[in-house]
Amino acid sequence: MVWLPLVLVGLLSALWDHGPLAGIGVLLSVAWWQRSLQLVAAVLVFALAAVYGMPPFPTVVAVAAAVVLAAHDLHARRPGVWFPLLATGLGLFTTSLGMVWLRSVPWPARSPEEDSRTITQITTISWWPDDGSYVDVGVLVAAFAVASGLGIWALQARSPVVAVTAAGYLVAAWLLLPEPQPAMGWTDREQYADPFTQPHPELVLLIGAAVAFTTMRAPDEKRPVWLPLIVVGLSGPFWEYGSLVGVAVLVVVAGYLRSLRLAAATAVYAVAALVEPQPFPAVVAVAAALLLAAHDLHARRPGVWFPLLATGLGVLTAKLADYWVVGPPPVTYGSRSTTGYYATLQSDEMTSAVAIAFDPSADLHFTRAVAVAVAVGLAVWAWRAKNFLVVATAAGYLAAAWHLAPEYPEVVVLAGAAVAFTRDSRARTR
Known part of the structure; x- marks a missing residue:
């Protein structure tokens, strides 16, 4: 399973500052050992995200690449139009996040005093109408090109799902365009925002991929x-x-x-x-x-991988609520507002900046308490099931939460679930 190294490196590299850079060497070694061109291509993309991307962008890229590689293996057994739609939608979604998290200079590691949610500049294509306002049309241009390609492919494949998905993607890109804003002249403009709160019309492609996948199911x-x-x-x-x-x-x-x-x-x-x-x-x-x-x-395919996946994903999802809720108030400039940690506005008449500090140590004790409770539960279950992998996962989760003090140590449990799934699958094929 060529996707496993990407999942492990992508998740575990988020535990420390230089993890993504160390993950490049690990992935290159595994790619050379497996002689996998697919993994080599994924490593090159991950290396770009690790060197120039801000956390958690390297993790997002690695997990997205792992999903595409796993879907490619499944597509060999269950062919259909769902895989190209999934690969296109996931690629565009990751690229849209990269427009915020990629920098023009190398970003080898996150500084300890900076939060991983620090916002960076968004690069946009803008149009200045005659009424003195502008509209960002970069997403619309990309959507038109992708929708045109999907439309041609839908005609050749005679797939109504692809045709409807292409039309829905183009309509969503048009309707989700930002409202016209007062023009600031031909000066440098920097807009800062949380990439997850921005509109993402490419999600329509993922919906189409899910619908197309379910239409390929067997009658029984x-x-x-x-x-x-x-x-x-x-x-x-x-x-x-x-x-x-x-x-x-x-x-x-x-x-x-x-x-x-x-x-x-x-x-x-x-x-x-x-x-x-x-x-x-x-x-x-x-x-x-x-x-x-x-x-x-x-x-x-029964195994210990599912309880580990349910535990890790459940705890991680519950903690993600604070990502968008516990934070600074919106920073307002012009007629629009954006939630971020640093915002700046430059024009011919004014230059203003707002900086808001964030102290991540407030949730440290809660994270450790949750880790202790989950690790004890996993240890008891591992003792009854006599499973060493669950013991190792519980110990790694507790060590990551207590000594490394990352923001989301639950990724260790998800990594353990991935290893358990691969191990159980190989044992079943034998």
Whole structure:
């Protein structure tokens, strides 16, 4: 499984400052040992993100590349239009995040005094109309090019799913354009924002990939209960009331399918939609969909990987609520506002800057308490199941939370789940 080194390096490199740089050497050694051109290409992309990207961009790139490689292996057994849609959508989404997290100078490691959520500059293509306002059209230009290619491919493949996905992507890119803003002249303009809170019309491509994947199921295969969560979760950030409408849709679908699992996931998503702002409800929906899909796979491939995945993903998702909620107030400039840690505005008449400090030590004790509770539970389970891998995962999780003090040590549990899945799969093939 060529995707495993990417998952391990991507997740574990987030535990310390120089992890991404050390991960480049590890991945190159594994790629040479496996003689895998796919892994070599993924390592080159990861190296670019590790050298020029700010955390957590190297982790995002590594996990995205691992998903594409794993999907490529699955596409060999289950071919269809879903894989090109998934690869295109995931590539565009990662690129849009890179527009914020990539720098023009090498960024070898995060400075200890800087938070990993420090915001950097967004590079945009702008158009100045005659009324003195401008509109960023870079996303629209890219969407038109991608949608045109998908349209031509849909005609050749005679796929209505691809055609509808291409049209939806183009419409979403047009509707999600930022509102015209007062022009500041032909001077340098720097806009700072959280990349996850920005509109991402490329999520439509991921929705299309999920729909296309489920249409390829066998006649005797059950309906995937995770699909409504993917559709509702990824489309929810497109408009203000998307999450609330999504809750109603999920309630209806859960009643129609008579699925207790989907009903439970709907309840969790409803709490996230009512309490937290976007994109946290979308993260909850995608995490719930992943767990439901993993539960279906666990029925065919049982092992300790699923409890580890559920534990790590559950704790990590719960802690991500503070990523967008506990933070500084929005920084306002002009007629728009952005939530960030550093914002600046330059024009012919004024230059202003606002800097807000962030102290991550406030959550340190809570992180360690959660790690102790989870590690004790995993240790008891490992003792009863007599599984050394679970013991090693629990010890690594506790050590990462206590000694390394990263922001999200739960990635160790997810790495253990990936290793357990690979080990169980190899044992079954033998």
